[in-house]
Amino acid sequence: MEITSELSVTSEQIASLEMHSVINILSVISGQLRLIQMETENQDLIEPVIDMSNTLADSCSSKDKRGLTLESLREFRKAVFSALDELESRNYPHNSRPSFSEHKENLTNIFNVFDVRMMELLHRWESPGTWDSFNSKSFVGDFKKFFYAMEKNSKGRYKITYNIAEQKETDYLVHFAVNSDAKDNRIYLPLILKDVIRDLIANARKYTPPGGEINIGISQKNQAFKFVVEDNGYGIPEDEISNVVEFGVRGSNVKDNVRTMGGGFGLTKAYFFVKELDGKMWIDSKLNEGTKIIIKIPIPDRVNKKFG
Known part of the structure; x- marks a missing residue:
């Protein structure tokens, strides 16, 4: 069936459409951090980076380009893994399931995807309407x-x-x-x-x-x-x-x-x-x-x- 609907969307909804995949990844990061927070008594270490995740998500929702810069994204990633390193040094409960190393590996993989999405987003903002060229094998990769x-x-x-x-x-x-x-x-x-x-x-x-x-x-x-x-x-x-x-x-x-x-x-x-x-x-x-x-x-x- 060919779709021929006339969409009725507001400017705010259009912004949500453009940003929603990035917001989804931030939600996944926040959810992973909350899982870690639930398994430790040192919840004070994790709460600030959850707040940073929420702040970035708010910037995405409002398309606040001042809050979405390469510097702010690098600081966010650095803060998350610094918090995890500190948590590990305070004897995180390694007998939990999933283990701390699994949590950390999951976050590393999620951040790798997040970094790509954000770089693409910043490129779109800098060069709207640009068509880019991709090697087919690299694209599948x-x-x-x-x-x-x-x-x-x-x-x-x-x-x-x-x-x-x-x-x-x-x-x-x-x-x-x-x-x-x-x-x-x-x-x-x-x-x-x-x-x-x-x-x-x-x-x-x-x-x-x-x-x-x-x-x-x-x-x-x-x-x-x-x-x-x-x-x-x-x-x-x-x-x-x-x-x-x-x-x-x-x-x-x-x-x-x-x-x-x-x-x-x-x-x-x-x-x-x-x-x-x-x-x-x-x-x-x-x-x-x-x-x-x-x-x-x-x-x-x-x-x-x-x-x-």
């Missing part, structure tokens, strides 16, 4: 790092594999292919579209039970960019498909029984920015069988001349 961080944050609930011969009962099987007719098989897209792709892939994982399959494809041919993600998850009720792109709307079959830190903005964000890029979006879904999302965006002549 970036997403595999994203999957790895996602897997580590699951704390053992699932793993992600790329080989069906290695898939176990609770593993997600992921196929990811990228093809381009541009020079050196490169692809080019605005960074906001890369952010959208991440969100849609994360949604496919979120709304597919462990053991499921996720197929991802990107094709850049004939001056057009095409992205497809398909899963065999919960699906969307047929009469709700055209409405799930509305701000804050989630399918009635998942909104109460799938744990999520998001606000139901992923599809809204995708549809909003796809329209901003003069593209089209399709959603095909069957209840309890899965969902397929297709995005097609024309590549501007100026971009073809620069990279083609």
Whole structure:
């Protein structure tokens, strides 16, 4: 079904769409810190960095560029790991589960993703509307790092594999292919579209039970960019498909029984920015069988001349 809805979003909601993936990561960091705080008597060490996380999230929500600088982000990361080092020196309860080292590793992986998101965000702010060029293999590699961080944050609930011969009962099987007719098989897209792709892939994982399959494809041919993600998850009720792109709307079959830190903005964000890029979006879904999302965006002549 091609989505043709006329979105009615406020400027504040548009800001939320642009920032929501970064805010989600800050929520994950804050949640991880609160888990550590609950396991120690030295809660005073963790509270300040939780406050820093919340302050950064507020800056994201209000798009306060003064509060989101490379310096402030570096100070935040430094403060978090300094607090963890101090906590470890005060005999953090190592017999707890998960162990302190696991908490620290999880935060390291989350911060690695967070750093990439923030660098992309700052680049978008400095050069709005810019299309960037990516090596196809590196592009897939970036997403595999994203999957790895996602897997580590699951704390053992699932793993992600790329080989069906290695898939176990609770593993997600992921196929990811990228093809381009541009020079050196490169692809080019605005960074906001890369952010959208991440969100849609994360949604496919979120709304597919462990053991499921996720197929991802990107094709850049004939001056057009095409992205497809398909899963065999919960699906969307047929009469709700055209409405799930509305701000804050989630399918009635998942909104109460799938744990999520998001606000139901992923599809809204995708549809909003796809329209901003003069593209089209399709959603095909069957209840309890899965969902397929297709995005097609024309590549501007100026971009073809620069990279083609």
